Amino acid sequence: MSKIPVIVIVGPTAVGKTSLSIELAKKLDGEIISGDSMQVYRGLDIGTAKITPEEMDGIKHYLIDVTEPSAPFTAAKFQAETRKWIEAIHGAGKLPIIVGGTGLYIQSVFYDYDFGNSSEDKTYRAELERLDNTVLWQMLEQKDPESAAQIHENNKRRVIRALEVMHLTGKPFSEYQVHNELNATYKPLFLGLDLDRELLYERINQRVNLMFEQGLVLEAKQLYDQNLADVPAIRGIGYKELFPYFEGRSSLEEAKELIQKNSRHFAKRQLTWFRNRMDIDWIQAGTSTTETEAMNKVTTFLSAK
Known part of the structure; x- marks a missing residue:
């Protein structure tokens, strides 16, 4: 049986993965699986920069809003669900495209992970x-x-x-x-979006400003008021920094600056992980040729025997 081709778009937060994936999906008759460990949770919309129905622009998406924040969604669960959707999308005659920044989750799909099932102490x-x-x-x-x-x-x-x-x-x-050998079922093309560090950090700061304009404080307060503050999913960047503000221990501006700072540090860790752990074909984001370069790489990949 021939291997299933899968396009995988990775990179740090705010680099432009979502918009590129939509354009590629339109041109390649693809459907998109989210490779983000936070966007699986319902109610975590603004703080996770979750794609909106308008942004989807008619492209079908999977693994978004599939569970409650109080229900852990593990890497093993992601691996199983993503493999299921890859085969379903391919079986329907469409191209599976995975998009996200959670490297461990994405890598687990294509390599045979051992999820720490050793004995206990x-x-x-x-x-x-x-x-x-x-x-x-x-x-x-x-x-x-x-x-x-x-x-x-x-x-x-x-x-x-x-x-x-x-x-x-x-x-x-x-x-x-992780085992070094790729799973024999899939043929992935790993595309990474990169951006000058100062430009990336500027984008991250602007994104956080937009989140506040869109109502992040209200979203986080609703979760906080539901006594969900100690749930691991809610302790992610964009939410936990606001809890001291709700408790009168910090100002709103301090909370915003901390979200920006933590997001920048997270982006740096993402880039380090992708460069050290995966064989990625990198593309410069934010240029007039980004989409064309990505399309050329995908076309060459899909036409190869």
Whole structure:
């Protein structure tokens, strides 16, 4: 059986992945699977820069708004769901396109991941449970920077599991998870969008300003008022920075500046991870030739035997 071709568009937040993916999907009769670990959650719209129905422009999207924030959506779940949709889209005669910035999730689709199913050390786990999120994440960053770049500080369950696996196996969690051979079912083309760092940071700052204009504070307050502030999904960038403001411990301007700062740092970690962990064909974003260059690469890829 021939391999299923899949176009994968990755890159840091605010670099322009969404608009490029829509244009490619229109020209290539494609459908899009979101490769974003946050956009699966209902109610997290503005803070995750979730694509709107208007922006979709008639292109069908998958893995957006599929679960509640209180229900964890793991990398293993993403792998299974994405593989299912790839085959369904291909079976319908259309081109599967994955778009997003969650490298660990996207990589898991095309490589046979081992999701840390080794044995447990309950005593060691209990010791870790007593530590706060920041201390745990710093431990992970020291032992395995690649995993720390992909696991959010407030995803305590995942951080602890990574530390536990390394404790049991004696090797980095990032090495334990992924096998080097591509899954034989798929033929992926990994396209990465890059942008001058200053321009990217300017875009990120502007995006956060727009989020505030669109009603981010109200969205975050509604989640906060539902007592969801401790749910890992809600502790993501764009929400957690506003909680001190709701509690009278910071100003709104301080919260905005912190969201911008954390988003810039996140973009830097994304770029580092993609460059170190995946074989990506990079394209300069934000130019008059970006879409043409991407189309040429995809056309060549699809026509190759």
